[in-house]
Amino acid sequence: MKKAFAPVLMSALFALSGVALAQGEAKRSITKIAGDLYRFQNNFHFSVLLVTPDGIIVTDPINADAAKWLKAEIATRFGKPVKYLIYSHDHVDHIAGGEVFAETATVVAHAQAKRDIIDEKRPTAVPEITFSDELTIELGGKTVELSYLGRSHSDNMIVMRFPAERALYAVDFIPIRTLAWKNLTDAYIPDWMDAIARVEQMDFDILAPGHGPLGTKADATAFRRYMNELHDQVIKADRAGKSLAEMQESIRLEAYADWGNYDKHRALNIEGMYNQVRLHRRGN
Numbered sequence: 654m655k656k657a658f659a660p661v662l663m664s665a666l667f668a669l670s671g672v673a674l675a676q677g678e679a680k681r682s683i684t685k686i687a688g689d690l691y692r693f694q695n696n697f698h699f700s701v702l703l704v705t706p707d708g709i710i711v712t713d714p715i716n717a718d719a720a721k722w723l724k725a726e727i728a729t730r731f732g733k734p735v736k737y738l739i740y741s742h743d744h745v746d747h748i749a750g751g752e753v754f755a756e757t758a759t760v761v762a763h764a765q766a767k768r769d770i771i772d773e774k775r776p777t778a779v780p781e782i783t784f785s786d787e788l789t790i791e792l793g794g795k796t797v798e799l800s801y802l803g804r805s806h807s808d809n810m811i812v813m814r815f816p817a818e819r820a821l822y823a824v825d826f827i828p829i830r831t832l833a834w835k836n837l838t839d840a841y842i843p844d845w846m847d848a849i850a851r852v853e854q855m856d857f858d859i860l861a862p863g864h865g866p867l868g869t870k871a872d873a874t875a876f877r878r879y880m881n882e883l884h885d886q887v888i889k890a891d892r893a894g895k896s897l898a899e900m901q902e903s904i905r906l907e908a909y910a911d912w913g914n915y916d917k918h919r920a921l922n923i924e925g926m927y928n929q930v931r932l933h934r935r936g937n
Contacts (some may be wrong), residue, residue: 654851681722683730686859686867689795690818698747701822701861702727703815705793708736711758712813712822713863714777717750719898724753725828731860737761740780741798741824742810743769744839747863751778761790763801765809800855804841805848814857823852824863829872832863833880837925842884843932849877865913879909887926891934 670922683690689704693715702723709727714720727735727775738755740748740762748770751760755778762770762780782788788799798814805826813822825834827849833840852873860868883906890900901920909915 654857654925677683679719679722681719683723683726685821686861687818688815690815690820692861692867693719693723695722697864699815699861699863699865700747701815703792703795703797703818704733705795707793708733708757709793710737710739710790710795710797711735711754712739713741713747713824714738714750714753715747717753717776720750720753734758737790738778739776739790739797739813740766740770741813741822741863742807743764743773743775744807744825745773745775747824749776751868754778761788761799763809763811766811769809802848802851804844806841806845807839808841810848812852814855814856816856818859819857820859820861821852821855821857822861822863823873827852827860827862827868827873827876828913829860829862829865829868830875830911832909832915832918833922833925833926834835834914835918836921837929840925840929842926842929846877846880846884849873849880853877879906879912882908883904883922883926884930887923887930891927891930897924 663739680694680696684692686692691702693700693702695715695765698715698928700715701711702712734757735754736758738751738758738760743766759778759780759782764783764785767780767783772778786801790797796816799811801811810826826845853870858869860870860872886904887900890904900922904923906919
């Protein structure tokens, strides 16, 4: 394992068309992304896992029941132990249930995520290895590169790049052709857009988000442009003295009308950006 310190470079819920879940029944699956990289689905949440000759690298466990299902499936399909468990950030809807893998796996996260997990008493295993900027994990001839790109949807969000598979796992802060979640929960603006710009400088083809369909680097660029346009229009309206209600009526963002959650979350996105703009105007 090699550690590097040079600086480097939502919780959104997505409706899946045609999926009907029975009361209390979880929709779960494991599908191949590319090479030895697989995607784990638990209802509307997704994580990824990398299969190597020496064991499995698992990312966000999602919750205890999902983790138990995944552990059993890994044993059946691959017959190898989970050696590493990596958290994307500290939010409980992605990282609960880490204790399921703790017997064989070393838990890894950003240093701030570990502090939040402990302070907030998150129901999961506490990370054993932490880092501030970059960390490379090697197992069975395979590599995953972890990078902290700055604040976005949280202050401890990392992305995970799988070089051989040319894929990047990025949770919550880059939805694919979908508006941001509600009122930009836990947003850091304009840091969020800066973090996406850093993603765009990375070398990958497949973008695997924590919710919704797979995408590409072009989807990251499109979402950054959306966030920048939202930000600029809210600032312009605020300087013109418009109220939040007036902004929600006049800022239409029509170029994104065919994106997911446009009708449900457009006004809420404006509210979240308005709150961020007002916060910065107060000097916070």
